């Protein structure tokens with residue numbers, strides 16, 4: 001098996017309820033190293049809950065999440081958050097940049113949180129801002145840039161630590177079509193170059209078209225796109 005084919009993250013038998021609402025009901029999903037995987041499905045089907053479980057943000061009620069020989073589902077909060085900082089990157093729909101920090105400081109932040117000193121962290125952040133073609137925004141605050149520019153800064157921030165997996169939940173949900181396409185193009189290109197896998201939640205086929213593979217979530221269960229068609 002090549003690195004591209006090997007499963008990197010494997011969720012099996014995932015269940016998660018919020019009170020009486022069954023959000024996940026036996027979902028299973030595997031992500032291979034370097035692949036771009038789209039999670040699709042209608043509103044309320046359980047897509048975000050699945051992404052949050054796989055990323056170690058939420059703990060499933062039952063099931064396993066294998067990553068690097070460990071079970072994320074069995075780890076305590078501290079261990080899961082350490083893993084998130086070092087191995088994963090995140091892009092959400094909006095609001096994830098720290099408003100008080102400049103765009104450069106925002107991108108440098110994940111490195112600072114893992115102990116990198118300010119100068120090298122900011123040098124690396126500058127490289128990533130340039131890679132996403134937003135280096136001219138380095139000194140501006142997130143509130144002073146457009147939605148599309150802010151998402152490119154967010155993509156730079158997600159990739160700056162060299163994560164193995166980038167989790168993106170509706171990353172273009174707040175953007176117009178043109179800006180959405182640009183962000184998707186840049187996210188998938190940069191992730192492929194960095195050999196990071198991308199787990200992307202979207203309900204838009206146009207966005208899912210950037211993926212290598214699609215799975216559909218229906219009532220908390222996952223169905224391979226080819227079988228759902």
Ligand SMILES: Nc1ncnc2c1ncn2[C@@H]1O[C@H](COP(=O)(O)OP(=O)(O)OP(=O)(O)O)[C@@H](O)[C@H]1O
Pocket residue numbers: 018021022023041042043044045046047048049050203
């Ligand atoms: N924190 C929560 N508290 C209570 N119910 C929740 C919570 N998070 C999700 N749910 C419920 O779980 C179900 C699945 O939600 P989830 O957000 O995973 O769906 P989704 O497919 O991502 O939806 P959308 O496309 O609308 O974002 C929904 O019925 C939702 O209302």
